[in-house]
Amino acid sequence: MQNFTLPQTNRDSVVLLQITDTHLFADDGGSLLGVTTKDSFHAVLDAVDAAARPFDAIVATGDISQDHTEYSYQRFCEGIARWSQPCFWLPGNHDYQPSMQAVLPSPQIKPCHQVLAGEHWQVILLDSQVKGVPHGELSGEQLDMLDQALSAHPNRHALVLLHHHPLPAGSAWLDQHQLHNSEPFWQVVGRYPQVKAILCGHIHQELDRIHRGVRVLATPSTCIQFQPDSQDFALDQKSPGWRYLALHRDGQLDTQVHRLDGHDFTPNFDSAGY
Ligand SMILES: Nc1ncnc2c1ncn2[C@@H]1O[C@@H]2COP(=O)(O)O[C@H]2[C@H]1O
Numbered sequence: 001m002q003n004f005t006l007p008q009t010n011r012d013s014v015v016l017l018q019i020t021d022t023h024l025f026a027d028d029g030g031s032l033l034g035v036t037t038k039d040s041f042h043a044v045l046d047a048v049d050a051a052a053r054p055f056d057a058i059v060a061t062g063d064i065s066q067d068h069t070e071y072s073y074q075r076f077c078e079g080i081a082r083w084s085q086p087c088f089w090l091p092g093n094h095d096y097q098p099s100m101q102a103v104l105p106s107p108q109i110k111p112c113h114q115v116l117a118g119e120h121w122q123v124i125l126l127d128s129q130v131k132g133v134p135h136g137e138l139s140g141e142q143l144d145m146l147d148q149a150l151s152a153h154p155n156r157h158a159l160v161l162l163h164h165h166p167l168p169a170g171s172a173w174l175d176q177h178q179l180h181n182s183e184p185f186w187q188v189v190g191r192y193p194q195v196k197a198i199l200c201g202h203i204h205q206e207l208d209r210i211h212r213g214v215r216v217l218a219t220p221s222t223c224i225q226f227q228p229d230s231q232d233f234a235l236d237q238k239s240p241g242w243r244y245l246a247l248h249r250d251g252q253l254d255t256q257v258h259r260l261d262g263h264d265f266t267p268n269f270d271s272a273g274y
C-alpha cells in the first residue's frame, strides 16, 4: 500500500479542499452540455483563492478528465499549481488511468492509497472504477486494502474516499450508476468504529447523510450540476462548487460546501444526458 504522511499543522485540525468531477478536456474550449469545463474549473480555483481559507491538502475525487487525454490531466495539474499543497487523486468512471499515470511523477500529485493526516487521522483512497461503464465496484483487492489500512491504525479516525456513492442518493437514473457492491464495502466499514465519514464525487450535487451510522458526503462538480431527487436525467441551476473538510483531533469533522456566486456557467437545460 502506498502511503504519504501529511505533517500535523500548528492548527488543531487538518483541513482538506475537495475538488471533484472537473471533466477537463485537452481542447481549451472543450465543453460538457454547454459548460466550458476548463473555465468553470478555473473560476472555482479563483474563488478558492478569494475565500482565502487555509487548507493542508487537496483531494480530487474522480472524473478529472472527460476526454481521456494526458493533456487534460496536465491541465488539472497546471490549475492547482498555483498552490503548494499536495494533491491526492483517485479515478472516476470517466478517467483513463494510463493518462492519469502518464503525468506522474508530479511535484504535487502524490499517488497513494493512504494518507496519514497529522497525528489523529488517516484518509483512505479507493479505486471504484469499472472500465467502460458508469457504475462503480470495489475489487477484492480494494476491499482488502481498506480493511488493512483500518486495522493498521485503530487509533486514527478515518475518512474514506471513493468516486461512486455507496448508497442510493435518490435519483433513479443516477443510482443505477452507484457503487454496485456496496454491501461488502459497508461490512468492512462496519467493523471499524473509527470511520467517521465517506466522501464521494460522481453525483454532481451536495449530499450529507448518515447511513449505517456513518456520515456520507458528496460534493458539487466544478462544472455541471445534477438535480437532486429526480427520476430521470435533469440538470440543476446551482453553480459549480467545492468543499472544505476540517478533521479535528477528537474525531469531529466540520465541512462546508461553497459555490460560485453569480456565474456564467449555465448548461444547456434541454440536454437529455451525455
Ligand atoms: N440520460 C442519462 N441516463 C443515464 N445515465 C446517464 C445519462 N446521461 C449521462 N449518464 C451517465 O451518468 C453519469 C453520471 O455522472 P458522470 O459524470 O459519471 O457521467 C454520467 C454519464 O456517464
Ligand SMILES: [Fe+2]
Pocket (backbone or CB within 6 Å): 021, 063, 092, 202, 203, 204, 221
Ligand atoms: Fe462526473
